[in-house]
Amino acid sequence: MSSAQMPSAVVLLSGGLDSTTCLAIARQRGFRCHALSFRYGQRHQEELAAAARIAQALGADEHRIVDIDLRAFGGSALTDDIAVPKARNADEIGSGIPITYVPARNTVFLSFALAWAEVLEAQDIFIGVNALDYSGYPDCRPQFIEAFERMAQHGTRLGAEGRPITIHAPLMQLNKAQIIEAGLALGVDYGMTISCYDPVEGRPCGGCDACLLRRQGFAAAGLSDPALEQPSR
Amino acid sequence: MSSAQMPSAVVLLSGGLDSTTCLAIARQRGFRCHALSFRYGQRHQEELAAAARIAQALGADEHRIVDIDLRAFGGSALTDDIAVPKARNADEIGSGIPITYVPARNTVFLSFALAWAEVLEAQDIFIGVNALDYSGYPDCRPQFIEAFERMAQHGTRLGAEGRPITIHAPLMQLNKAQIIEAGLALGVDYGMTISCYDPVEGRPCGGCDACLLRRQGFAAAGLSDPALEQPSR
Helix, strand or coil: CCHHHCCEEEEECCCCHHHHHHHHHHHHCCCEEEEEEEECCCCCCHHHHHHHHHHHHCCCCEEEEEEECHHHCCCCCCCCCCCCCECCCHHHHCCCCCCCCCCCHHHHHHHHHHHHHHHHCCCEEECCCCCCCCCCCHHHCHHHHHHHHHHHHHHCHHHHCCCCCEEECCCCCCCHHHHHHHHHHCCCCHHHCCCCCCCECCECCCCEHHHHHHHHHHHHCCCCCHHHHCCCC | CCHHHCCEEEEECCCCHHHHHHHHHHHHCCCEEEEEEEECCCCCCHHHHHHHHHHHHCCCCEEEEEEECHHHCCCCCCCCCCCCCCCCCHHHHCCCCCCCCCCCHHHHHHHHHHHHHHHHCCCEEECCCCCCCCCCCHHHCHHHHHHHHHHHHHHCHHHHCCCCCEEECCCCCCCHHHHHHHHHHCCCCHHHCCCCCCCECCECCCCCHHHHHHHHHHHHCCCCCHHHHCCCC
């Protein structure tokens, strides 16, 4: 299939392990990928630089970064001056709604992806959400993705014209080890990715929920994390 | 009911006739109102100044303006260098999807309203959409509002905790004359509002769809438009 015949997809890309794997899967499924990242008042900017490098390395057609101000409302350790919890018991991560939950974040992110998809006339959007590791986040559950997809049919020109929009969440039911194995099979270099909520001088902190889940994932896959083997980023 | 007992609502407020009426209705229904406007690359900024004045005049608790960049994707006469259509036949306004449609605009706006509602723990959001005048805009139809409301139950902490979110669209089935009559009954001064898509030196152009619908609305109500009686704004 020539590039011109390939359908376009918008792919949400944070620069982390999950969204990078999601981009690799979208490419493997034959989509021209339009990668979308957000500068949303998160504590660190390294992940946006990583997202740009990953978009290029994985052959995305383009990568855009949109500024949005989720700090205007507050309410999360990822956007406010609230301490990121460290060294929690693994069992605690999935229970309750964590302080690192950003209110309606995936709704806002998918809304922008939908706006871009309308302009591109793209009927496919990819998001790397995962219900197993992030069961405490309501906007990472399959019911949310399905409800967003239904809303997208009603709220867009594409949907009104009978061209349905599909929200792909290919990692939804995978555990971290399975996500890593899927990515490695597609040639992903996880040394390029950043997962940490609270990096120190560009290095993962090792103690936040994201670092803990990532470490457990590599261990369960019987692998070492290439991001930890590099002297600096 | 004392102010502390009144439930909070987020009210989308553009500074136009419809959203101003919607705010007056939310106040009349007993809500503490948190008015939300967007600086989204629209051609003119006068409506944001009008929104601030209206929020204060109608007794909103607060008014916030959030910067978002819908120009990043393009695709509408309201955000791009595309001419706003003028002096169309009234019958044409409702047919097809107009060039003034901003892709997924109400989805994006409601997503931010939802994020703020989560932080406020507000279960009510008001939006002044209208299916009669804007039948060409898919994101102004009742099916869209209902689908967004369902999505909001799944994608938020409030919804996950069994506190459902209601998207109020009190103007949905009103014609422009009925909207104006409802607002006047609540004491709205429509001289404060700006509806025009393409004002010239702060004055309505008189020829765009928004100006045409507004003029017809005042005429049908047997009234003159106070915004046209002022020498300048």
